[in-house]
Amino acid sequence: MQKESAIREPLILGHKTYKDITDDVVGPIMEPASLGWKILITISSIIAIYGIGSILYLISTGIGVWGLNKTVGWAWDITNFVWWVGIGHAGTLISAVLLLFRQKWRMAINRSAEAMTIFAVIMAAVFPGIHMGRIWLAYYVFPLPNQFGSLWVNFNSPLLWDVFAISTYFSVSLVFWYVGLIPDFATIRDRVTKPFAKKMYGIMSFGWSGRAKHWNRFEELSLVLAGIATPLVFSVHSIVSMDFATSVIPGWHTTIFPPYFVSGAVFSGFAMVQTLLLVMRKAYKLEDYIHVKHVEYMNIVIIVTGSIVGVAYLTELFISWYSGVEYESYAFINRFSGPYKAAYWTMMTCNVISPQLFWFKKIRRSLVATFILSIVVNIGMWFERYVIIVTSLHRDYLPSSWGEFIPTATDVGIFIGTLGIFLTLFLTFTRFFPVLALNELKTILKSSGESYKNEQVK
Amino acid sequence: MKKVFHVMYDDDEKLLVAARELVGKGIHVNEVYSPFPIHGIDPVIGIKRTRLAITSFMYAMSGLSLAVFFMWYTMISDWPMNIGGKPSFSLLENLPAFIPVSFEFSVFCAAHGMVITYLLRNGTLPGMPATNPDPRTTDDKFVMEITTDTNSMNAQDLESEIKKTDVFELSIKDVKES
Numbered sequence: 001m002q003k004e005s006a007i008r009e010p011l012i013l014g015h016k017t018y019k020d021i022t023d024d025v026v027g028p029i030m031e032p033a034s035l036g037w038k039i040l041i042t043i044s045s046i047i048a049i050y051g052i053g054s055i056l057y058l059i060s061t062g063i064g065v066w067g068l069n070k071t072v073g074w075a076w077d078i079t080n081f082v083w084w085v086g087i088g089h090a091g092t093l094i095s096a097v098l099l100l101f102r103q104k105w106r107m108a109i110n111r112s113a114e115a116m117t118i119f120a121v122i123m124a125a126v127f128p129g130i131h132m133g134r135i136w137l138a139y140y141v142f143p144l145p146n147q148f149g150s151l152w153v154n155f156n157s158p159l160l161w162d163v164f165a166i167s168t169y170f171s172v173s174l175v176f177w178y179v180g181l182i183p184d185f186a187t188i189r190d191r192v193t194k195p196f197a198k199k200m201y202g203i204m205s206f207g208w209s210g211r212a213k214h215w216n217r218f219e220e221l222s223l224v225l226a227g228i229a230t231p232l233v234f235s236v237h238s239i240v241s242m243d244f245a246t247s248v249i250p251g252w253h254t255t256i257f258p259p260y261f262v263s264g265a266v267f268s269g270f271a272m273v274q275t276l277l278l279v280m281r282k283a284y285k286l287e288d289y290i291h292v293k294h295v296e297y298m299n300i301v302i303i304v305t306g307s308i309v310g311v312a313y314l315t316e317l318f319i320s321w322y323s324g325v326e327y328e329s330y331a332f333i334n335r336f337s338g339p340y341k342a343a344y345w346t347m348m349t350c351n352v353i354s355p356q357l358f359w360f361k362k363i364r365r366s367l368v369a370t371f372i373l374s375i376v377v378n379i380g381m382w383f384e385r386y387v388i389i390v391t392s393l394h395r396d397y398l399p400s401s402w403g404e405f406i407p408t409a410t411d412v413g414i415f416i417g418t419l420g421i422f423l424t425l426f427l428t429f430t431r432f433f434p435v436l437a438l439n440e441l442k443t444i445l446k447s448s449g450e451s452y453k454n455e456q457v458k
Numbered sequence: 459m460k461k462v463f464h465v466m467y468d469d470d471e472k473l474l475v476a477a478r479e480l481v482g483k484g485i486h487v488n489e490v491y492s493p494f495p496i497h498g499i500d501p502v503i504g505i506k507r508t509r510l511a512i513t514s515f516m517y518a519m520s521g522l523s524l525a526v527f528f529m530w531y532t533m534i535s536d537w538p539m540n541i542g543g544k545p546s547f548s549l550l551e552n553l554p555a556f557i558p559v560s561f562e563f564s565v566f567c568a569a570h571g572m573v574i575t576y577l578l579r580n581g582t583l584p585g586m587p588a589t590n591p592d593p594r595t596t597d598d599k600f601v602m603e604i605t606t607d608t609n610s611m612n613a614q615d616l617e618s619e620i621k622k623t624d625v626f627e628l629s630i631k632d633v634k635e636s
Contacts, residue, residue: 018493018598143532152532156541161558168562172569179573182582183596187493190593206577207586210595214580215495217508221576224511228518228565239558439494442598446471 011105011448013288018442025184025436026191028284033431036283044423051417054410055130063133065410072393072405077131078243079385080415083268084124084422085166085240086261086381089233090269091117092173095180096229099222104448105297107440108289111184112280113273114177115433119425120272121170123418128162130414158242165239169232176225182208183218184434237265244388251331251392254319260312267305267351268381270298274374278367280430289436292365299364302377306355309384313352331392339404340391343383350380459632460607464591465620466599466627470496473600476623477502480604483619485611489603491595510579514572521567525560591629599626605633 014020058065068075091114098106129135141163143153153160185205192198208214241261244252274295281290320332336344354376358364363373395402429435446452467473474496477487487503490496500507530549533539533556538547546552577583595601604620606613613630620628 022493022597143528152537154539154541155529155533155559156544156546156552156555158558161562164559164562164566168566172565175569175573179576183494186588186590187596189588190590190596202588203585205588206582206584207588208582208596209588209590210491210493212490212492212496212499212503213505213508214582215492216500216505217510217576217580219495220508220510221572224514224572225569228514228568231561232565235558235561242558442494443497 009293010450011108011289011293012441012445013291013450015451016288016445016449018445021436021438021441021445022187022191024286024289025434025438026188029188029432029434030192030197034283037427037431041424041427044420044427047416047420048424049420051414051420054413054417055126058130058410058414059135063131065408067406067408067411069403069405071396071401071403072390074131074393075390075405076386076407076411076415077127079382079389080418081124081127081131082240082261082385082389083382084120084127084418086237086265086268086385087272087378088117088120088124088169088173088269089237089262089265090273091115091120092169092176092229092233093266093269094273095176096226096233099226100230103297104444105294107437107444108286108294109273109277109298110440111177111180111433111437112277112430112435113269114173114180115429116273116276116426117173117269118170118177119422119429120269121166121173122425123422125166125170126414126418128166158239158246161239162243165236169236172225172229172232176229179218179221179225180437180440181433182206183210183439184437186210187438188434234262237262244392249392249396250320250325250327251335251388253328254316256312256315256319260309260316263305263308263312264351264381264384267302267309267355268378270302270305271374271377271381274298274302274370275378276426278371278374280435284430284435286436289441292367295367295370296364299358299370302355302374303358306351306358306377310352310355313348327397330395334395335387335391338391338395340387340394343387344391347380347383347387350376351384354380459634460605461613461616462606462631462633463602463604463616463620464629464631465602465604465623465625466592466594466629467602467624468599468626470494470600472624472626473602474498474502476625477602479623480602480619485604485616485619486608487602488605488608491590491592491601491603493596493598493600496600510572510576513575514568517571518564518568521564521571522560524567525563526556529556529559 012021016024066076091110094106094113095110098110129138132138141153141160143155182205185201186208189198189201189205192201238258238261241257245254245257247253277290278295281287317332317336320328323329335341354373357369357373363369390405394404465476467476470492473490473492477490477499481487481502490499490503492499499505526549529552533552534547534549540546546555590596591601591603592599604616606616609616611619617628617630
């Protein structure tokens with residue numbers, strides 16, 4: 001039995017027993033859906049349908065319906081792609097990296113954070129798919145022997161590395177998440193009474209029975225998967241950043257991109273986790289499991305990664321001047337004083353200044369402030385990608401081809417639509433899946449539960 | 459005919475203490491069913507450390523070799539291309555560019571191979587029936603399974619030894635030996 005210092009804040013509040021944990025998580029699944037949930041899912045599915053409609057319009061008409069032009073060949077599509085992949089990073093970071101560091105507070109948030117990861121990566125994968133124009137030829141990105149000649153895909157290209165990175169990341173996160181879900185599905189299977197639900201959870205629980213040998217393997221599997229998912233998280237966004245960094249575009253061609261992108265990804269991912277969980281804990285009455293201390297821990301991660309991002313912005317600016325390359329310095333002068341200066345300063349305010357507010361304990365522990373700042377951070381991180389992509393492209397080496405990007409209704413519609421699809425998936429998850437990792441929470445009840453801690457003090 | 463004792467406890471520590479006592483008296487515990495991993499139970503009831511991690515390493519190595527071989531075949535042997543005049547006509551020269559995909563593919567094989575092995579070895583596959591003796595063992599109860607056929611003690615002695623521990627509920631079933 002592991003013991004924990006009695007003065008450290010308990011992770012599970014209230015005087016819970018093992019049964020209470022099951023009841024609190026499985027209870028909402030067995031009850032009929034709440035009105036709030038029905039309203040939210042209706043709104044989000046309408047937005048999702050609008051997004052799907054926009055995508056179909058794009059595919060049937062052509063990429064011309066986006067605001068792209070001769071100079072700006074990548075804009076909202078890749079901005080949204082990088083933004084969504086970045087958001088996805090928090091889930092794996094929480095479940096893998098924090099597992100290796102034995103951070104027990106992760107157990108209350110890892111399940112939903114990882115669900116968020118999976119849905120965010122699905123949304124990310126939409127954009128490179130549709131930006132090809134002819135999505136029915138998307139299989140060309142895979143190294144398939146084909147009848148079109150002996151050409152193979154180019155393994156020297158970061159765009160191809162990305163194909164491997166994103167598909168590995170998605171599938172590994174999915175199995176990692178699902179393997180953890182199996183024992184919890186078994187708990188639901190043994191609790192629900194409706195025959196159809198019992199059957200479904202029975203299939204999804206794979207006949208899990210909680211044998212000692214199986215738990216022994218389960219723990220080994222979680223540890224090894226966490227071990228290999230950790231470098232995977234760092235590799236994925238590094239490779240995404242290499243899509244830019246290995247090119248010769250001023251503003252993209254910088255060696256700090258991989259660490260800068262990875263910390264930006266974790267930064268935005270944690271912000272999205274905060275946005276979703278602050279609502280979820282209230283709606284599903286999980287305040288005892290996800291409480292102020294958890295929010296504070298996540299805010300500390302946001303300060304750290306946000307500060308790294310801030311330093312990276314300043315380093316970029318300094319190096320563009322210090323390098324003495326006039327194209328490089330122009331790219332940055334154009335960023336902060338050119339036609340996109342509003343986007344640049346939004347990015348600077350949201351990402352560099354706003355997370356610094358979390359140094360104040362009052363703000364760090366305030367749920368309202370956290371909720372507002374988490375949205376601010378996500379807006380800032382979207383603008384970061386927009387600034388990097390569009391401002392570096394729109395004025396290239398040839399001033400006669402300088403242009404500006406103006407998003408069209410389809411650009412906006414597809415982005416808003418992915419938000420709708422994402423929320424629909426997440427709401428479905430919270431309705432039918434165990435939103436907390438039951439089996440993991442039960443293992444920390446005696447070391448970090450409130451009533452057990454009080455006993456220790458006596 | 460063998461007798462199967464399903465001894466239920468309402469706390470993981472009680473089960474651990476009981477298992478230690480019973481095993482100390484030479485009783486063999488066949489199985490333990492619990493809603494979460496009970497740390498420290500494995501050596502008591504004689505479960506060895508799993509070798510899953512070793513399989514994962516082997517899957518990773520196969521993935522790595524497969525990826526490197528495939529990239530060598532496509533990029534160097536089958537159809538070499540001059541990309542931006544970069545040196546790419548031997549494996550060694552082209553290797554740095556192959557690192558990301560080699561890494562990703564090793565992780566892919568290690569993770570999926572290990573999970574598939576885990577599911578097959580556990581016998582937990584989609585649609586398999588649950589075999590826990592009581593539905594409460596996935597909630598807050600802990601069950602120890604002891605049978606007469608793996609123990610030299612007779613049923614009465616076993617029962618009295620079991621009852622000396624902090625039992626929550628005890629169910630005894632007669633099962634035909636297959």
